Amino acid sequence: MKSDTHKVLHPIAGRPMLLHLIDSVAELAPARTMVVVGARREQVEAAVAPLGAEIVHQSEQLGTGHAVAQAEAALGGFAGDVIVLYGDAPLVRAATMRAMIDRLHAADLPAAVVLGFRPADPGAYGRVIADADGRITKMVEFKDATDAERAVDLCNSGLIAVRGEDLFGLLARVGNANAAGEYYLPDVVMLADADGRPSAVIETAAAEVAGINSxxxxxxxxxxxxxxxxxxxxxxxxxxxxxxxxxxxxxxxxxxxxxxxxxxxxxxxxxxxxxxxxxxxxxxxxxxxxxxxxxxxxxxxxxxxxxxxxxxxxxxxxxxxxxxxxxxxxxxxxxxxxxxxxxxxxxxxxxxxxxxxxxxxxxxxxxxxxxxxxxxxxxxxxxxxxxxxxxxxxxxxxxxxxxxxxVARGEHRALPNWAKRFRDNMLAKKTGK
Incomplete structure (x- = not known):
């Protein structure tokens, strides 16, 4: 953003983008709301503290999986549903979050639910490979995808719903052997799949998950x-x-x-x-x-x-x-x-x-x-x-x-011919006559 203001505090419609997202989260009446912060954390903390959000600090930025892992100690064995959102994707609706939770509790009990979208230009987004029922067969970052996988237009928004009792065990197994050397949160999907627990994807409009980086x-x-x-x-x-x-x-x-x-x-x-x-x-x-x-x-x-x-x-x-x-x-x-x-x-x-x-x-x-x-x-x-x-x-x-x-003003006075005499005198001074 080239700004002294933290990216997620830049406003949309007069409200910092992160607070748009927290407002939507509040409609779900969550047990806890946690904000993972890194650089310039003091700005974000000041903005979210009045809203009752808890702060988790990520001292090194080593990827999305690493960021979520920082909340493990603070959550202390939390066994409810967890939704991971991104402060620079502020327009996700509460209804969409509910749909993710509902899918997580569907009859087939997916290990996780990923929010996908189909942008006009898939560009460098990570891809989601899924069957007709939305069961995910593979998720891959663009940097690591084959040409065939890059041809798929179903993209990963990064948003994920997962049970708290599953989340951190899966994160502990995530490695960083990838092109960026980072710990990717989406890797938990394929790790769960390897355990015989497939995940699912639901879709939303691209505008709802639009990310802001400039x-x-x-x-x-x-x-x-x-x-x-x-x-x-x-x-x-x-x-x-x-x-x-x-x-x-x-x-x-x-x-x-x-x-x-x-x-x-x-x-x-x-x-x-x-x-x-x-x-x-x-x-x-x-x-x-x-x-x-x-x-x-x-x-x-x-x-x-x-x-x-x-x-x-x-x-x-x-x-x-x-x-x-x-x-x-x-x-x-x-x-x-x-x-x-x-x-x-x-x-x-x-x-x-x-x-x-x-x-x-x-x-x-x-x-x-x-x-x-x-x-x-x-x-x-x-x-x-x-x-x-x-x-x-x-x-x-x-x-x-x-x-x-x-009435409180000076008394009106009119001096006859004063203006003419003034102009004549000033003209004489100016012309020397």
Whole structure:
């Protein structure tokens, strides 16, 4: 990846790829989740520790079999089912993992279950040779395969399900007499077969097991994920005017009859209710939007933004940790931060809630039905009462009573002919006349 960030922590849809995988694993309610780490382990440990995953350290990288073997001591004789996954293949679904476990417990009791796929270009993937019933007769790495074996298009994803009581005994017999000098996890399949216990393969789509080893591959997987999410959004009743320009996060929630115009980006944590319109070039993150609200164009909703039913945030308006009540409007060129805006209030163009003094953040409260004139600055902490009016261009530093008018600006003065005299004087200086 040519990055200071660990490969498996690069994000897809706003979430590190490894955490996508751990989320899917969690749907199985596993007894234990273990993450084998090597170089830059501290980054991975920090990311997975809050999720309750256990850490196993692989000090030397000697192949996939060697990596799994590092978990033996930590598992301490665990006798349940074990699924081995890869942090750089993040889109494997829980349903696929369940299918592997189900196959492991089928009537023929395979020693292991391998997840296979058929890519458009098999390239250097390891091959799976199997009969019509999915019973594996041979598994071989590309480097060690014959030309005939390389002609097979059923490839090994590397994912495997096996019983805990079998796994480490088989791994102990795996050798490294191969082209790479590594201990290959798939070798357990042929070792079990030599014991008279064949394994089985089940198949999934290539996109589900796509591995990521470069930024180009990361972008390709992101594109595939986004395409699928857009398709799902439209199937669920949202209108995307230009689907390829809309970017979702992993947890974006959309209601029905939501309209999304071109070039809208969702960061994590956005929930959108029914009938909302999001105009072009808006960016939303950590926001909750009630029904029939309208956003943008060119709006930015930051974490903690809450829009009430029928409210409106217009062009070049930014909200952060603020509530806009039912039917309230902030139509143009405003910053609403650390604020509570009551129902039906109107925030005029160029209004700013001055919420930060360089050290601490403070709140602004704007009552229901209040009207804030254009180009006003509300210096927090401050409260504008319900129904109050703030005159345009005001700097408000004290609370305003309900239904009051507050005007805080310099007195208007007009000096007749001053501008003409100024221009004449300056022209004379410039020309020397």
């Amino acid at each position: 930024r180009a591959e990361l972008a390709a997987v992101e594109a595939d994920w986004q395409h699928a999410r857009r398709t799902q959004a439209m199937a669920d009743g949202a209108t995307l005017i230009a689907p390829d320009t809309v970017w979702f996060a992993h947890d974006t929630v959309l209601g029905r009859d939501v309209t999304i115009e071109p070039n809208v980006v969702f960061g994590p944590g956005v929930t959108v209710a029914d009938g909302v319109t999001i105009h072009a070039f808006s960016h939303l993150e950590g926001a909750t939007i009630a029904s029939r609200a309208e956003i943008g164009p060119f709006a930015r909703l930051r974490p903690g933004a809450v829009l009430g039913e029928g409210s409106k945030v217009g062009n070049f308006v930014e909200m952060k940790k603020a509530v806009l009540g039912k039917g309230a409007k902030a139509n143009h060129l405003s910053y609403i931060g650390d604020a509570d805006v009551g129902a039906g209030a109107n925030i005029g163009a160029g209004t700013i809630t001055c919420n930060y003094d360089g050290f601490f953040k403070y709140g602004t409260k704007i009552g229901a039905g209040a009207f804030i004139g254009s180009n006003s600055a509300l210096v927090a902490p401050v409260s504008i009462g319900p129904g109050a009016i703030v005159g345009a261009g005001s700097v408000i530093t004290r609370d305003v009573d309900p239904d009051a008018l507050a």
